[in-house]
Amino acid sequence: MTQSQLGRPTKLDKEAIAASLAGLPGWTLRADGTAIVKGFRFKDFNEAFGFMTRVALLADRIDHHPEWFNVYNRVDVVLNTHDAGGVTSLDIQMALFMEQAAG
Numbered sequence: 001m002t003q004s005q006l007g008r009p010t011k012l013d014k015e016a017i018a019a020s021l022a023g024l025p026g027w028t029l030r031a032d033g034t035a036i037v038k039g040f041r042f043k044d045f046n047e048a049f050g051f052m053t054r055v056a057l058l059a060d061r062i063d064h065h066p067e068w069f070n071v072y073n074r075v076d077v078v079l080n081t082h083d084a085g086g087v088t089s090l091d092i093q094m095a096l097f098m099e100q101a102a103g
């Protein structure tokens with residue numbers, strides 16, 4: 001089953017996002033309130049790209065794709081659900097997975 005068949009995720013309000021971020025070290029709500037962000041730092045490019053590869057496989061499976069910017073060992077991530085115009089439970093799930101994938 002694909003994500004689109006599961007229905008549209010609903011936008012989380014500020015309080016719900018803050019509660020979720022309490023369990024996500026380093027993640028913050030972007031100033032405009034429509035995305036959660038984190039800058040990951042790895043040992044080198046190989047570690048960074050391994051992380052991105054693990055995340056990419058999940059992202060495509062759940063049809064929820066991160067916005068990210070990579071230079072060498074840096075991966076700056078922006079998560080939001082454009083279909084919903086803000087942060088949803090999908091973004092929280094993705095952030096939790098990224099924490100695991102970062103090791």
Ligand SMILES: C[C@H](O)[C@H](O)[C@H]1CNC2=NC(N)=NC(=O)C2=N1
Pocket residue numbers: 004063064065066067079080081082083084
């Ligand atoms: C048509 C397709 O299912 C949508 O565009 C999906 C794809 N990946 C997505 N990724 C993210 N981050 N947000 C979305 O709203 C989204 N929508």
